[in-house]
Amino acid sequence: MRNVPEGLPPYPGLAGGPVYLDHNATTPVDPRVTEAMLPYLTCFFGNPSSSHPFGAEPRRALGTARAQVAALIGAEPREIVFTASGSEADLLALRGSVLASGRPRPHVITQVTEHPAVLETCRALERLHGARVTVLPVDGDGLVSPDALAAALTEDTVLVSVMAANNETGALQPVAELAALAGRNGALFHCDAAQAAGKIPLDVRTLDVDLLTVVGHKMYAPKGAAALYVRDGVRLEPVVQGGGQERGLRAGTENVALAVGLGTAAAIAAAELADGEAPARTAALRDDLHQGLTAALPGRVHLNGPEERRLPNTLNVSVEGVSGHELLARASEIAASTGSACHSGVHTPSPVLTAMGLPADRALSAVRLSLGRWTTAKDIETAAQSLARATLNPNPRP
Structure with missing residues (x-):
């Protein structure tokens, strides 16, 4: 088994295979999270809405998890609504606010590099509910201009939705400035923080956002666990109708084990962010990887996105002379992603990178290398060597 950073439990799932550098796609489940969940998959099976003793412990655990998620983002526990995915949380935020507005032709503003969970929901709101949607452009670093948002706001604007961090480049949007503009115009502000939560400090009060999405499988909890922060006083139309769970915003008996997993993951992340060592270690390893690639492939490695204003774990680079898909196929010692899509065997450039103004050849040559909690210096050395070998x-010879 590979060595692990000091203070972390070993992770058997990462032993013996390629170096895992795809944490922005999904993270392994932290063993401490798995341990916390197990009692709610075995002993404590009761419905948390039940008034008899079998419901007491699940109900208590659900409250603890809600408080843990709230603490990670500076919210109150009552403002946390558990959902089954980030996509569902985004849907509740966007569709919920549009339908609750009562406007005959509500206006929604988003930006071009948002996750499909937001962009496709906006398209559905246009098609199904008569909404008008404005999609803002981004600059060469992938950032939205506050001036562009100010110019797009109208008296009919119900909601602005801009992500905290981009999933491909790690670019960090000026959320607080954008949210302030929306608020002064009387519009709600939603922030998809799927990639940011647990990696950088987030405080919903400081950011002054009304809605914020947190996703478990991006921060070492299982898939199927997510949450939406809903500021007190914000009205939403429920996406799922039924028994009134989750403040009446998301009906269905809560999955207590998954909520416990999300809460535990949030508590671990909050402790790491308060200490500061883990994010700093990850950023240093990311920069070591970038430097190793640049040294091995002089003049051929180009950073995509901002150099400073990005997530500490994310490196998106284009390598001249080879497509990202081919490069990762040859570099079998690592597991990572490109931003390109494949249709019938033909790869198309990442919409995120093309929206930033990158030419098609550079966008097609991009790879996203995203580090995580168990990434080591040896992993970084292996990755840099593997990518350089695959390029050169x-x-x-077999």
């Missing part, structure tokens, strides 16, 4: 020696 595309057809190695």
